[in-house]
Amino acid sequence: MLKINKVHHIAIIASDYQKSKHFYTEILGLQIVREVYREARDSYKLDLAIGENYVIELFSFPNPPARPSRPEACGLRHLAFEVENVAEAKQNLESKGIEVEDSRIDEFTGKKFTFFADPDDLPIEFYEQ
Template structure:
């Protein structure tokens, strides 16, 4: 039987590298692990640390296709970040001008959550533990 240990990384392709780098590092506060430019692919790869456990790989490629729809396109639906204090997290990202949906309550767990989007419209979630 296959034994998967954990999620190793999440890869995201962005359309505007500088804008997305600023969003993920300054707005979301993710730590830069390494940044490389791959000349042959005309692509940046930025490794970002999430809570000492996960890694997001932010890629740039020339003219990537747009996401078909939000969020019910086939494939990855959204990326969720766990937070201790949802109100504090919403206030923080809102201070950067990020639009955040109204806070909802999960009908099964009773936990609070909300959605917002990165610069390319990728749906992101904040989920309060």
């Protein structure tokens, strides 16, 4: 049987690399592991981590096609980050000018969660620990 250990990373292609880099590093606080410019592809690749966990590869590519995220489209639905306190995380984002949905309660787990969007309208969830 195939044995998968964990999710290694999530790859995101940004329409505006600098804007998305700022969002993921300055707004969400992910740490930069490395950033490289790949001349042959005219593309940046930014590796990001939460603590010691490598989580996101942020890419730039010239003229990437738009991908619908709302209404919900087939494919990857959203990216979720675990937080200790959804209300505090929501307040933190709103203080930085990020629009955040009202918090809700997961009907199956009783945990709080909320959604907001990255600069390309990728849905992101904060889910309470």
